[in-house]
Structure formats: structure tokens, C-alpha cells
Amino acid sequence: MLNNSNFLNDPGLTREINSLYQEQHADITSFICALVEHPSLLGHEESAQNFMEATFSDLGLDIDRFAINHESLKKIEGYSPSVGEWDGHDNIVGIHHAKSNKGKSLILNGHIDVVPVGAEDLWSSRPFDSVVKDGRVFGRGSGDMKAGIAAYVFAFSSLKKLGYRPASDVFLQSVVEEECTGNGALACLHRGYKADAAIIPEPFNETIMSAQMGVMWLQIEITGKPAHVLHDTLGNNAIEATFKIWQHLKKLASVWNQDKHLHPPFGETDAPVKFNLGKISGGEWASSVPTRCQMDVRCGFFPGQAPKKIRQAIEDHLENMIKSDRTLENIKHTITYSGFQSPGCVIDTNGEFISLLGSMHERELGRPAALFASAATTDVRTFQLYGHIPATCYGPEALNIHGVDESVSIQSTVDVSRVICHFITQWCGIEKDD
Ligand SMILES: [Zn+2]
Incomplete structure (x- = not known):
């Protein structure tokens, strides 16, 4: 456990930070709104990253802007086959070098990319027009995770406003x-960015993440046998076969979930192994038996399991199931792996880093921080597994992330930001900003 006597005990500074935060709700809200209005879908991050570059510059940080170098990253552990390459698809790092260097270093990380909006007509307002209502900011990316970026930016800028810096x-x-x-995070690590800890304010409702599942994307292409519908018994319908194969694949998730007690952080989680059929495309003509169909699938798996072994297990399982299903006799399938090939990880929640973050949360918000084992993946794995940097997620309360009418709580964002600000004073120490 953390020795509380290590804390910088400055009640004056604590009060100064807290009273500054009382005045920052409007500024933090405006920042989240401005960032939501940059529709930073995959491959379209440039304008949002320009905004981040300007933000970091205004904080007096040195700027490092760089694209992902796929050729060099492919050779290192943790790389997942990219789903495309784009211009203006850059990472931005704002660098603060301390003068005194008397504390521990820190990475504050957030992802700028957002997932597609889905059926836009289901949204109450346009997904990239930020709307402030009932103490929340609505819009795609508001929770996941532009409010988190706002939280760490204001944690840093607040110290500056008070005449200090880490x-x-x-x-x-x-x-x-x-x-x-x-x-993106892997490219930062590969470029040499290391620190004594890393915080990612993902929108996990003010919990501290204790573990995350592994995630794998795969694409399965199914080929049937073409025929005119008049002779449909001569053909094999690739679309119908795709659904049968998906039903077979899903059984594997139920089998794996039975082992959750072997992975203590997930012992209490309801079905942590989640498989999702996220996308499907196939068929050629309403009056032809379809010849080809592709499904894009996301599979979860436990920490400690290697992606290579998971791929083998999936392939063996499908092979067996298809062989024993006579309705799939003339069906061929091939599997490719593009996107996440990402192992899970477990975080040491007894170390100094998590203890301090938990203490700051409890001191400032008056309630203990709950631990959260995530069935989803985050960039924490990159810091933990490949950088050997203690890392976790600690971010605001959000609703409908990846769904419709996504929103984030403004008060929660302000609270998380304030806790991170106090955390910085303890972890990094502070010096005068002159
Ligand atoms: Zn996220």
C-alpha cells in the first residue's frame, strides 16, 4: 500500500485547484463540443488533430506530429494489420520537459478516432453537431473519448493557470x-515515449480499470455454388451458409466463458468473452443463389492467451463444425485477419500508481473508486505489455458509446479532470512555471 506520508501535503494548493475547477465547467464543456464537431472517423482525423496540435501549442508544449510507419511497426510485437492507410492520419504528442525532474514521469493518452455513427436517422440530433442538454454533451465521440481528452488537457492547463507545472x-x-x-499508441511507444505511468481517461464511469480482455478481428469469406432460383436445390446459398457458420462460431464464446473463474478479474463479469457479427456483405442478384458472402467478426478472449493460439482454436473449431454439418457440404470458407490481434492484460492494482490514483479519487470525490475489468480492449495493453509501463483507464461517465445519442456527463468530466490534476501534483510533483 501507498505510504501517505509520501504525498505532497499542500492544503493551499489543493484549495486553489478546487476553486479553479469551480469556474471551469463552461470551458471544459466548450472544449468537448469543439472536439466533437471535428468528425474524426477513421481516416478523417486531420482536422481534429490540427485542433489538438493547436491546443498543445497553446499550453507551451513541444509538438511531435508523426504518421504511423507501418513498415517499421510490422516488425514489432503488438502490431495489428491495419485496415487502411491515409494522409493526415497522424499522432500528436505534446511534450512537457520539467526543469527540476524531481518527480515521476507520466503519459496522458487519449484516442481521437471515433466509430461510425450507424443509422443517422435514429439520432435525436446530428451526430457531429454537439448538443448540451441536461448536464451532458451529446454527439459521436463525446464520451469515447473526447471528454477524456478534455479531462487530461484541463488537468495540465489548470496547473499552468495557477502558475505551476509538473x-x-x-x-x-x-x-x-x-x-x-x-x-497509433504502438507508434508512440516505438518512437520512444516512455514514462513511469500512463492514464487513459476512457469513459468507464470513474472506475479504475483492473484488466481488459483480448480482442481479435477476423473476416470470413464464404463461397457457395451459384444457380438460378428455379434450380435452387442445385446451388448452395452463401448468405444462408454464412449465418449457419456464425451460429457455429458463436458456440465457442459460450465454451470459453465457462473458464472465466480461471481469470479472477473477470470472475464476476457476465460473459466476458463476447463475439460480435459486426458487418456482412454478400449476394449479387435477387433471382440468383448468392455465390459469395463475407462477415466481419470480433472475438474476445482472456488475458494470458496468445492471439496465435486463439486463431488456431477458431480455425480448428470452424473446420470441425463445418465438416459435421451436412448442409454446409459444398461450402468453402477462408479466414483473414485484419484489425485487432490484441492480447488482454491484467493491471497491478496494488502498485504505487493505482494506489495513488485511487487515493486521490477518494480524497476529492468522497467515495472509493471501484475497480473495473473491461470486456473491451483499450490502448492500455500497449503500455502494459510492450512498454512495461503501469497503465490504466480512469475516465468520466458516458452513455451509448458506439451507439445512438452518445453522451457524456459534464460534471463527471470535471471531477475526473480535477482528480487527475491532483494526481499529477503528487506523482510528478510541481515546480513554478516561469
Ligand atoms: Zn475509447
Whole structure:
């Protein structure tokens, strides 16, 4: 456990930070809204990253803007096959070098990319027009995770406004590709950014993340046998076969979920292994038996399991199931792997880093922080597994992330930001900003 006597005990500074935050609701709200209005879908992050570059510059940070170098990343552990390459698809790092260097260094990381909006007509307002209502900001990316970026930006800027800065190096990272490969965060690590800890304010309702599942994307192409519908018994319908194969594949998730007691952080989680049929395309003509169909699937798996073994298990399982299903006799299938090939990880919640974050949360918000084992993946794995940097997610309360009418609580964002600000004073120490 953390020795509380290590804390910088400055009630004056604590009060100064808290009273500054009382005046920052409107500024934090405006920042989230401005960022939501940059529709930073995959491959379209440039304007949002320009905004982040300007934000970091205004904070007096040195700027490092760089694209993902796929050729060099492919050779290192943790790379996932990218789903495309684009211009202006850059990471932005704002660099703070301390003068005194008397504390511990820190990475504050957030992803700028957002997932597609889905059926736009289901939204109450246009997804990239930010709307402030009932103490929340609505819009795609508001919760996941532009409010989180606002939280760490204001944690840093608040110290500056009070005439201080962290007494150790701090790297503010705005990265791409968190939602499909994690190659943005991996590129930061590969470029040499290391620190004594990393915080990602993902919208996990003010919990501290204790573990996350592994995630794999796969694409299965199913080929049937073409025929005119008059002779449909001569053909094999690739679309119907696709659904049968999906039913077979899903059984594997139920089998794996039976092992959750072997993975203690997930012992209490309801079905942590989640498989999702996210996308399907196939068929050629309403009056022809379809020849080909492709499904894009997301599979979850437990920490400690290697993606290579998971791929083998999936392939063996499908092979067996298809062989034993006579209705799939003339069906061929091939599997490719593009996107996440990402192992899970477990976080040491007894270490100094998590203890301090938990203590600051409890001191400032008057309630203990709950631990959260996530069935989803985040960039935390990159810091933990490949950088050997203690990392976690700690971010605001949000609703409908990846869904319709996504929103984030403004009060929760302000609270999380304030806790991170206090955390910085303890972890990094502070020095005068002159
Ligand atoms: Zn996220």
C-alpha cells in the first residue's frame, strides 16, 4: 500500500485547484463540443488533430506530429494489420520537459478516432453537431473519448493557470486507430515515449480499470455454388451458409466463458468473452443463389492467451463444425485477419500508481473508486505489455458509446479532470512555471 506520508501535503494548493475547477465547467464543456464537431472517423482525423496540435501549442508544449510507419511497426510485437492507410492520419504528442525532474514521469493518452455513427436517422440530433442538454454533451465521440481528452488537457492547463507545472516529464498524446488496431499508441511507444505511468481517461464511469480482455478481428469469406432460383436445390446459398457458420462460431464464446473463474478479474463479469457479427456483405442478384458472402467478426478472449493460439482454436473449431454439418457440404470458407490481434492484460492494482490514483479519487470525490475489468480492449495493453509501463483507464461517465445519442456527463468530466490534476501534483510533483 501507498505510504501517505509520501504525498505532497499542500492544503493551499489543493484549495486553489478546487476553486479553479469551480469556474471551469463552461470551458471544459466548450472544449468537448469543439472536439466533437471535428468528425474524426477513421481516416478523417486531420482536422481534429490540427485542433489538438493547436491546443498543445497553446499550453507551451513541444509538438511531435508523426504518421504511423507501418513498415517499421510490422516488425514489432503488438502490431495489428491495419485496415487502411491515409494522409493526415497522424499522432500528436505534446511534450512537457520539467526543469527540476524531481518527480515521476507520466503519459496522458487519449484516442481521437471515433466509430461510425450507424443509422443517422435514429439520432435525436446530428451526430457531429454537439448538443448540451441536461448536464451532458451529446454527439459521436463525446464520451469515447473526447471528454477524456478534455479531462487530461484541463488537468495540465489548470496547473499552468495557477502558475505551476509538473516537476517531471509529461507526454500528452492524441492518437489514431484505437478503435481498430491500436497502432497509433504502438507508434508512440516505438518512437520512444516512455514514462513511469500512463492514464487513459476512457469513459468507464470513474472506475479504475483492473484488466481488459483480448480482442481479435477476423473476416470470413464464404463461397457457395451459384444457380438460378428455379434450380435452387442445385446451388448452395452463401448468405444462408454464412449465418449457419456464425451460429457455429458463436458456440465457442459460450465454451470459453465457462473458464472465466480461471481469470479472477473477470470472475464476476457476465460473459466476458463476447463475439460480435459486426458487418456482412454478400449476394449479387435477387433471382440468383448468392455465390459469395463475407462477415466481419470480433472475438474476445482472456488475458494470458496468445492471439496465435486463439486463431488456431477458431480455425480448428470452424473446420470441425463445418465438416459435421451436412448442409454446409459444398461450402468453402477462408479466414483473414485484419484489425485487432490484441492480447488482454491484467493491471497491478496494488502498485504505487493505482494506489495513488485511487487515493486521490477518494480524497476529492468522497467515495472509493471501484475497480473495473473491461470486456473491451483499450490502448492500455500497449503500455502494459510492450512498454512495461503501469497503465490504466480512469475516465468520466458516458452513455451509448458506439451507439445512438452518445453522451457524456459534464460534471463527471470535471471531477475526473480535477482528480487527475491532483494526481499529477503528487506523482510528478510541481515546480513554478516561469
Ligand atoms: Zn475509447
